[in-house]
Amino acid sequence: MFENLKLNGRSMHSLQRKTERIIAIFDGKPHLASCVRILDFLGFNLKRPEKEGIYAQIAKGVIQRLSKVDTINFNDVHWERLSSLLRAALSERDVFDTFADLASLLKPRDVPESAHTIPRSIKLDEFLTNEIHTFTPWFQEELCPFEIRDLRFLRMHIYGHYESTAFMVHHAGPNLRKLELRYRSGLGASDLVHLGHMPNLNSFVLDICDSGVGTDILIPWIRSFFEPLLRLDGHTHPLRHFTLVIAVASHESDTAQWELEWDQYAVLDQLFANSVFASLEMVNIVVKRSNLQKLIIPTELLGWKLPFLKGSWKLKVDFQ
Known part of the structure; x- marks a missing residue:
């Protein structure tokens, strides 16, 4: 319990009880506070007057006692909506107000304190975000200390702002x-x-489960994503795994609709049968639906629509 301390701000009642319990434990056994290494904040995204009191308790009774924390995780936390007292307590634990402050911490140790962080001197290996549009303007600034061209792993949850997505793919793409x-x-x-x-x-994962799009939009998008490689004669792309995550909305008993739906996915067979994708090992189609038992039989149609992938043992269909 004490190595990883989790605080969930979505339920004020539960947060109040947990905070009071933690404070009581630390009051009785102060040494336990030094056992905490990881601090998780979840759902601190609303600013209301009634939260000021509990935030003050967290700041004074919990955060300020944690002397050995080396990792702080934020999930759905709006920094500006935290109380000033809680922000101050977290800042003392090396949480920074701005991206620039964080960059100054990460600069090479041999750079003099008086010098500014060298542009592009911090090379990112992995980058995961659900707010890509907030980062791309910073990445494009001339003095940005972060270099994204060396990224190996990029994950983006995309809520519009498609140009920002394109910027990241274009700039990080060569080494991804x-x-x-x-x-x-x-x-x-x-x-x-x-x-x-x-x-x-x-490896490429395309998750459209919550995108609200159907095959009329998805299939042309897939064609546009993969087809440029088909024009490169004699070239083999190193792609080994492709995962497609979809949500199925057709009525379970509508067999004709199932046939029509799965017919559209034949494009995958046509694309991946090309020699440019000779390195491909697996196409994993993840089907999400609440009533899985009724979904199994219609989904078997998918294998029949993709004879190349099925016959070469490169097709896997999962239900979630």
């Missing part, structure tokens, strides 16, 4: 090994990103 695009609101123009931007990609 793993890409995960999780769309939450449409897919954007189909020509914004394609596999040609990522000549070294090994």
Whole structure:
């Protein structure tokens, strides 16, 4: 319990009880506070007068006692909506007000204290975000200390702002090994990103489960993503794994609708049968639906629509 301390701000009643319990434990056994190494904040995203009291308790009774914390995780936390007292307590634990402050901490140790952080001197290996549009303006600034061209793994939850998505793929693409695009609101123009931007990609996850798009939009997007590689004669792309996450909305008993739906996915067979994708090992289609038992029989149609992938043992269908 004490190595990883989790605080959930979504329920004020539960947060109040847990905070009081932690304070009571630390009051009785102060040494236990030094056992905490990881501090997780979840759901601190609303600013209300009634929260000031509990935030003050957390700051004074919990945060200020944690002398050995080396990791702080924020999930759905709006920094500006925390009380000034709580922000101050967290800042003393090396949480910074701005991206620039964080960058100054990460600069090479041999840079003099009086010097500014060297542009592009902090090379990122992995980057995961659900607010890409807030980072791309910073990444484009001339004095930005972060270099994204060396990224190996990029995961983005995308809520619009498709140009920001394209910027990241274009700039990080040459060295990317793993890409995960999780769309939450449409897919954007189909020509914004394609596999040609990522000549070294090994793994690609496309999650449209919550995007609200159907096959009429998805299939042209998939064609546009993969087809540029087909024009490169004699070239083999290193892509080994492709995962497609979809949500199925057709009525379970509508067999004709199932047939029509799965017919559209034949494009995957046509694309991946090309020699440019000779390195491909697995296409994993993840089907999300609440009533899985009724979904199994219609989904078997998918294997029949993709004879190349099924016959070469490169097709896997999962239910979630």
